[in-house]
Amino acid sequence: MKIVIVGSGGMVGQGVLRASLAAKDVSEIILLVRNEPEGVADPRVRHIVNKDLLTFDASDPLFSDVDGCFFCAGISSSGVSEEVYRRVTYDMTLRVAEQLKASSPQMKFIYVSGAGADASGKSSQMWARVRGEVENKLQALFPGNVAIFRPAFILPTPDVQSRTPAYRLLYTVIAPIMRLISAVTGKRFLSIIDIGNAMLNITRYGTDKVIMSKPDIVTCADKHSAT
Template identity: 40%
Template sequence: MKVVLFGATGMVGQGILRECLLAPDVEQVLAVVRSPTGQRHEKLREVLHQDFLDYGAIEASLQGYDTCFFCLGVSSAGMDEQAYSKVTYDVTLAAAGVLLRLNPTMTFIFVSGAGTDGTEKGRVMWARVKGRAENALLRMPFRAAYMFRPAFIQPLHGIVSRTRLYRALYAVLGPLYPVLKRLAPRFVTTTEAVGLAMLEAARSGAPKQVLENDDINALAARVAR
């Protein structure tokens, strides 16, 4: 498997990158990043790129891949709908369009979030925008497309969120993870489980195109080490 990864320096991206580098069937990972990941591995290649709406300068580097893990995203805090849509919808669809043209048999996996509004009509701005991005991706003729909607994600293996708000949240809730897992197992997962589930969906498919948190955990359990 040859993988293109967006968002490799984010919390979820770090998790899937770790699992890709550990997986024997992943031959190569191309991380498209604004700044280096700081990691070194024989499987890992990095392409530094700044304009995530225009990929003309790096198209040659994006050919020959069969899977994309799209983990790029930002918190909607303090953003209006237009600004958030540019990052969440426009950037995602720009990347997906180029990758589909260059790799028409690709599987595309998009990390969305629990509470995403597939109707695109709800009151919560971020949920509408995420839903619009999901629906647009599902209409594209990829070999397969999966939307991942994790809820609370516990970072493992030294992974840390780059978002200050999330770091504060995990500092408070992290020690409570065993309790949350026992009381509300459908709504908690880990960076490792999300990474394993994404790989399994790319390898063998998933039972549905939109996977909620409990679906992600079930998929990860098929391959958990």
């Protein structure tokens, strides 16, 4: 499989990249990044640096025959205006999606949204409305070839941190407790690796469900053994 990962430097994106590197049937991994990356040494990986995703152009033959795009990029809505949040969350996402659709029409597009996103546009929360608009546009752009993840709490691996200071502090406190609960009770928490494995399985086998919450993502991650 040939995949594109957007947002591989973030907490979720790092997990998705690790899952992809562990998959034997992944032949090419294109990382669309805004800054020169470090620490990824694998012959299957190619980095494409693009400072502003609003200028992204997928006309390069590199982006033809892509099997799946895993879109993990995003920002917190805390402390930013709707204009800024919309530019990053809506405008940049749709620019990448439309460009890749033109170069690889049959690819799967898997988008990490968030629990509480509102596709009706009626939510009082700005972030939920904007995320919902993105979801609606992606479903129209990729009919039958899109999956939208709405996770709530996501458990990182111990060596991965969020880039958002508030989230980083939260995970520092909560993550060890969640791991202890999991070890004692056997309760399954959604991990960044689960998200990556679910994305890979959707690319391999497709999915009948478009909007996916935590139980759906876990089921999809476990549905087939990694190839």
